[in-house]
Amino acid sequence: MSAPVYSLKNVVxxxxxxxxxxxxxxxxLEIQAGENIALVGHSGCGKSTLLDMLALILCPDATxxxxxxxxxxxxxxxxxxxxxxxxxxxxxxxxxxxGYVLQSGGLLPxxxxxxxxxxxxxxxxxxxxxxxxSISRVLGIHRQLDKLPGLLSAGEKQRAAFARALSHRxxxxxxxxxxxxxxxxxxxxxxxxxxxxxxxxxxTLITASHDWAHxxxxxxxxxxxxxGPIEQGRIYQSTFRD
Amino acid sequence: MSQVGNILRLSFRDYTHExxxxxxxxxxLAAVLAPMMILFGLKFGIVSSMIYELVENPINRxxxxxxxxxxxxxxxxxYGSRDDVEFIIPKTRTLAASxxxxxxxxxxxLSTELMATAERDPLLANLANIPQNLFEVILSRGAARKxxxxxxxxxxxxxxxxxKGKRERVHLNLEVIDIADALLANRSVAFxxxxxxxxxxxxKDGRSVPELGWSGDAVDGESRSYPSFRLYAxxxxxxxxxxxxxxxQGVRVKANAAEIATVQSIERNLSIIFxxxxxxxxxxxxxxxxxxxWGNVDRKKRDLSILRLLGFSSRRIVLFPVxxxxxxxxxxxxxxxLVYLSFEQIINRFLAPRLNxxxxxxxxxxxxxxxxxxxxxxxxxFAAIIGGIRAAEIEPSDGLRDI
Numbered sequence: 001m002s003a004p005v006y007s008l009k010n011v012v013x014x015x016x017x018x019x020x021x022x023x024x025x026x027x028x029l030e031i032q033a034g035e036n037i038a039l040v041g042h043s044g045c046g047k048s049t050l051l052d053m054l055a056l057i058l059c060p061d062a063t064x065x066x067x068x069x070x071x072x073x074x075x076x077x078x079x080x081x082x083x084x085x086x087x088x089x090x091x092x093x094x095x096x097x098x099g100y101v102l103q104s105g106g107l108l109p110x111x112x113x114x115x116x117x118x119x120x121x122x123x124x125x126x127x128x129x130x131x132x133x134s135i136s137r138v139l140g141i142h143r144q145l146d147k148l149p150g151l152l153s154a155g156e157k158q159r160a161a162f163a164r165a166l167s168h169r170x171x172x173x174x175x176x177x178x179x180x181x182x183x184x185x186x187x188x189x190x191x192x193x194x195x196x197x198x199x200x201x202x203x204t205l206i207t208a209s210h211d212w213a214h215x216x217x218x219x220x221x222x223x224x225x226x227x228g229p230i231e232q233g234r235i236y237q238s239t240f241r242d
Numbered sequence: 243m244s245q246v247g248n249i250l251r252l253s254f255r256d257y258t259h260e261x262x263x264x265x266x267x268x269x270x271l272a273a274v275l276a277p278m279m280i281l282f283g284l285k286f287g288i289v290s291s292m293i294y295e296l297v298e299n300p301i302n303r304x305x306x307x308x309x310x311x312x313x314x315x316x317x318x319x320x321y322g323s324r325d326d327v328e329f330i331i332p333k334t335r336t337l338a339a340s341x342x343x344x345x346x347x348x349x350x351x352l353s354t355e356l357m358a359t360a361e362r363d364p365l366l367a368n369l370a371n372i373p374q375n376l377f378e379v380i381l382s383r384g385a386a387r388k389x390x391x392x393x394x395x396x397x398x399x400x401x402x403x404x405x406k407g408k409r410e411r412v413h414l415n416l417e418v419i420d421i422a423d424a425l426l427a428n429r430s431v432a433f434x435x436x437x438x439x440x441x442x443x444x445x446k447d448g449r450s451v452p453e454l455g456w457s458g459d460a461v462d463g464e465s466r467s468y469p470s471f472r473l474y475a476x477x478x479x480x481x482x483x484x485x486x487x488x489x490x491q492g493v494r495v496k497a498n499a500a501e502i503a504t505v506q507s508i509e510r511n512l513s514i515i516f517x518x519x520x521x522x523x524x525x526x527x528x529x530x531x532x533x534x535x536w537g538n539v540d541r542k543k544r545d546l547s548i549l550r551l552l553g554f555s556s557r558r559i560v561l562f563p564v565x566x567x568x569x570x571x572x573x574x575x576x577x578x579x580l581v582y583l584s585f586e587q588i589i590n591r592f593l594a595p596r597l598n599x600x601x602x603x604x605x606x607x608x609x610x611x612x613x614x615x616x617x618x619x620x621x622x623x624f625a626a627i628i629g630g631i632r633a634a635e636i637e638p639s640d641g642l643r644d645i
Contacts, residue, residue: 048643057551058639087556095553102642106548108252110259122248123553 003075004030005172005204006054009065013049013058024049033071033171036195036205047208051176054206055100056081056090070097070171071202095123099165099203101175105157107149113160114145120168135163139193155186162194166201173198175207245558249549253565256545264570267534271574271618274527276581278520279614283586283604285516300364302502303328303475305484308494310335310469318471326480331358331436332468338443341432344398347390354385355429357472358436364474366433371419373435376453379416385430386421393420399432405448405458412445412456440466478502528621531567535629539563539636546633547641560630567626568619575618579611 011026024046031037039047052058053066059082060066066082069075073096081090099120100106107116117132136142139159144152152160158178165173179187198205257264313332322330333339339356359365359380361372366380373379379399381391391397395418402411422433441451450458475481481497488495539546546559589604 049639052639052642055551057547057642058637091550091553091555094551100551102548106544106551106642108256108545108548110256111252119248120552123245 003067003069005033005035005069005071006031007065007067007069008063010063011053011060011066012062013046013053013060015046015049022046026050031204031206033204034202036198037207039206039208040210043210048176051100051174051206051208054172055098055174056094068093068097073097073171095120096168097171099168099170099173101158101161101165101173101178103177103180105149105154105161107157107160107164109149112146112148113141113152113163116149116160117145117163117167120164120170124168126168131169132163132167135166135197136160138197139163139190154181155190158182158190159193162190162197166197166203169201169203171203173203173205175205177208177210180209245554246561249554249558249561250565252549253562254569256542256562257566257569263538264566264573267538267570268573268577270530270534271527271570272577272581274523274530275574275578275614275618276585278523278527279578279582279606279610280585280604281519281523282516282610283582283606284589285512286606286610287602287604300328300367300474302478302498302505303364303481305473305475305481305488305495305497307470307473307488308496311493312467312469313471314465314467318468321471321473324484326476326484328474328476329360329362329364330471330473331360331363333358333470333472334439334443335469338446339439340401341442342400342402343385343389343432344400345389345391345395347395348388350388352385352388352430354381354432356439356442357431357433358439359433360436363433366420366422368423369420373419373433373438375435376438376441377414377416378419378435380420380422380433381418382422382429382431382433384428385432386418388430391418391421393418401442401445403446403448412454414454478505524617524621527618528625531571531622532625532628534570535563535567535625536632538566539629539633542633543636543641546636547638550636550638551642556634560627560634563629563633564623564626567622567629571618571622575615578614582606 006029008026008029011029012023014023015021022044039050041047049058053060056068056078060079063079066078067075068078070093076089076093078090078093080086107113108119111119113136114132117136118128121128121132132145133142136145139162141152141156141159141163144156144160149157149160158181162175162178165175179191182190195205197203315332318330318332321327341354341356342351343354344351357365359372363372366372369380371378371380379397381389381397386392389397397416397418399414399416400411402409404410416432416434422431437453441454441456444451444461445456445458448458449461450456473484475484481502482499485495485497485499542563546562549559549562550556586604586606590602594603
C-alpha cells in the first residue's frame with residue numbers, strides 16, 4: 001500500500017487576530033491518495049487554517065510529523081522544509097501537486113479566464129494542449145474564456161477557479177468552502193461536476209464546508225471539527241476527531 | 243516561460259489593468275520630479291551659465307604686470323611651460339603698439355591697438371585661424387564694424403614716425419583672416435603675429451625692418467627684452483598661486499582677485515543652496531515613491547498571496563512590485579521631462595524677454611536628463627526593494643483572507 005498523501009501528528013497552530021483567536025490541534029491525520037475528505041465544523045473553528053497548512057502556505061507552530069507524499073512523486077518532510085525556511089521547495093510542491101480553490105474564487109482580476117486557467121501550467125512549463133478547452137467545457141465556462149473575471153457571475157467565477165486549480169493535473173485539490181457564496185442549486189451542480197472530474201483524474205479532494213447535507217450527499221469522508229469546551233483566556237481550542 | 247518571465251508579464255498586465263491607479267502613481271512621481279528638473283534647469287540656465295561665463299572668461303584669468311619691466315624670451319618661455327599658465331606672450335611699449343587701419347569699404351582711418359597673438363590665445367579661443375605671418379590680422383568685432391570689414395577682406399595698415407627730422411609713413415597690406423568674438427567688442431584691437439608687433443616698434447624707434455622694406459638704423463645684435471607681457475592662468479583657481487610666484491620674483495602684478503573670490507563664493511554658495519534643495523526634493527521623491535509602493539503592496543496583498551499559492555516563490559514575488567515601480571519610474575520620468583520641456587519653452591520664450599534677459603534662462607543638456615533618469619531609477623529600485631521585501635514577508639494565508 002502506498003504512503004498516505006498527508007501524514008500529520010500533533011500539528012499545532014495558534015492564531016490570534018485582534019484579541020481573539022484559537023488553538024488548532026491535529027493529534028493524528030492520514031489522508032490516502034484518491035480520498036475525498038470534507039472538513040466540517042462551525043465558522044471560525046479552524047477549517048481554513050488546516051487547509052492553509054495542508055496547502056503549505058501556513059507554517060504550523062509545532063509538529064511531530066508533517067509529511068506529504070503526492071502520487072508518483074517524492075515525499076517531503078514539510079516540518080523540516082519550514083524549519084529550513086526552504087520557501088523554494090515549498091513553492092515547488094505547491095506548484096506541482098496542489099490545486100487550491102478559495103471561497104471567493106481568487107482569480108487574478110487582470111488576466112482573462114483563459115490566462116488564469118493557463119497560469120499553473122505555464123509555471124510548470126507544460127505544453128499547450130486541449131486540456132484547457134476540455135476542462136472548461138466540462139465545467140461549462142468555455143464561452144467565458146476570453147472575459148475578465150470581473151464580468152463573470154459568482155457561479156462562473158467558482159467554475160473558473162476549479163478549472164485553474166485542476167488545469168495542471170495536481171494530485172491534491174484543496175477547496176475552502178468553494179460553494180458558500182452560491183445558491184444551493186448552483187453549488188450542487190458545480191460540486192457534482194467537480195466530483196466527476198476528480199474521480200476521473202484520481203485526485204485527492206479536501207474541502208472545507210459547513211453544509212452537512214451537501215457533504216452527506218457527496219459521500220465525503222468527514223473530519224468533524226469539534227469546538228473544545230476549554231476556554232483558555234481568550235483563546236479557544238479546537239481538536240480534530242476522525 | 244520561466245517564473246521570472248511570468249512575473250514580468252503579470253506585473254505589466256496588472257499595471258495596465260489598473261491604469262487609473264498606475265496613472266496616479268505616475269502623476270505623483272512627475273509632480274515631484276518635474277519641479278526639481280525645472281529648478282535645476284533654472285539653476286543651470288541662469289546661475290551656471292553666469293558662473294561659467296565668469297569662470298571661463300579669460301579676462302578674469304588675466305594677470306597684468308604693473309609698470310614696465312625687462313622680460314627676456316627665456317623668462318617668457320619658462321612661464322609659458324608652467325602647468326598653471328594657459329598662455330603668455332610678450333608686449334611691446336604701449337605707445338609703439340598702435341597702427342592706423344583703412345579699408346576700401348570705409349572712409350574712416352582707425353587708430354588701432356596692436357596685440358601679439360599665437361596659438362592657444364584665450365582671447366581668440368573660438369577661432370580656427372591665427373596669424374601665421376606678418377601679413378595676417380584678426381580684428382576685434384568693434385574694429386571690423388567701424389571699418390566695415392569681414393573675414394577675407396584686405397585692409398591697409400600704416401604707421402608713421404619722425405626719423406632724422408623727417409616725417410615718414412609706411413603702408414602694409416593685411417588680410418583679415420578672422421573677426422574676434424565679443425570679449426573685446428568695444429575696443430579696436432588688431433591681433434597680429436609677434437613679429438609684426440616687433441616690426442612696428444622697430445620702425446617707430448627708427449630702426450630698419452628689412453623683411454618689410456622699411457629703412458632705418460640697423461638692429462643691433464643684443465638680445466631682445468620686452469617691457470610687459472599678456473599672461474592668462476589656466477583657471478581662476480590658479481590665479482592666486484601665479485600672482486604669488488610673480489611677486490616673489492619682484493614682478494608687481496594686478497589680477498581680478500576680488501572678483502574671483504566673489505565668483506568662487508557665489509559658485510560655492512549657490513551650489514550649496516541647490517544641493518540642499520535637491521537633497522530635500524530627492525528625499526521627498528524617495529519617500530513619495532516608497533509610500534506609494536508600500537501602499538500598493540498592501541493593496542495587492544491578496545493578489546500577491548494568490549501568486550504565492552499558485553507556486554511562485556517569495557524571491558520571485560519581490561520582482562512584482564519592483565517591476566511596477568520601474569514602470570512608474572520610467573513613465574514618471576518621461577512625464578516629468580515633457581512637463582519640464584514645456585516649462586522650459588514657456589520660460590525662455592515668454593518670461594526671458596519680459597525680464598530683458600539676453601540669455602537662456604532655463605535649459606538642461608541631455609546628460610542632465612539621463613542623470614535624472616538614473617536618479618529616478620536608483621530611487622525607484624531602492625524604494626521598490628523595500629516594497630518587494632514587504633511583499634515577500636506577507637504570509638499568503640493572511641493575504642488570502644485579508645488579515
